[in-house]
Amino acid sequence: MTRYFFDLTDGTHERDNTGVELAGVEDATEEAIRFLGEVLKHEPERLAADSLRVDVSDDARTRLFTICATIKHV
């Protein structure tokens, strides 16, 4: 098990200071996608800044990947 950190950013930045222990990067990826989905569902107004992203880091705070939701205006 490794501790992963899930920071949430729209206009503001919410740093995750405690993290969650997960079995590996695959689990962390799925968790990040589901987490972003929950935020979009519960707080849709956060996409007013046009983009909402979850940055995932490992326990050394090395950035591993980002999941992002964006409104693209045409």
Place this chain on the structure above:
Amino acid sequence: MTNPLTLKLSSFTDLSSDDRARLDALARNPTRMRGTRDLIREGDRPEHVFLLLEGWGYRYKVLPDGRRQIIAYLLPGDLCDPHVFILGKMDHSLGLLSDALVATISKDEILDLTARSATIARALWWSTLVDEAVLRHWLVNIGQRDAYDRIAHLFCELWARASQVGLVRGDSFDLPLTQEQLGDTLGLTSVHTNRVLQRMRGENLIRLESKRLTILDMAEMRRAAQFDAEYLHLHRRA
């Protein structure tokens, strides 16, 4: 220490000293059990009724892909379930969340009890109705509330239930749940659960450490959750 079953049923009705003695008889010869075990599993044939005297339990179901939904929490004073032996098979599992003291009651004991005391029989029906009301409110909670309000509502409910059986000191009580279990209860990722708890701590709404929850601002917690304790039927019918 008062029998938590007596405390719980007293919310509904006065209990005579004979009835209290009958309820205490149910609780004699309890067994100490470790927190990791199940009481009964989905698919098993139910024979006994479990009375939780100390510790917490839970109802849960595991899906074929391994995901788990926690369906209810069981606190001291809870009988799981008064007439479960009517069913051929369990449709869910009962497990323990902490080390516990559990009395195992036979079908004959329960049938004898309800035959001898109409008051207790009615009180057991009442407690089943309350369980159903809690489930209805969990459905609304999970279906409609956002993560923050969902957790706030559950915390208010658990405080009220723990309080009913004498487990709250100040505004603190033991909450033997991991964040993952909270997430499995409320349909939230651990990440989101963690985020809400951090926010509640930052707002001085809760203290949560070593599996003990303190609600620092009960009025605010109830307001956020739009919590109305009526559905717990904690008070006598007027």
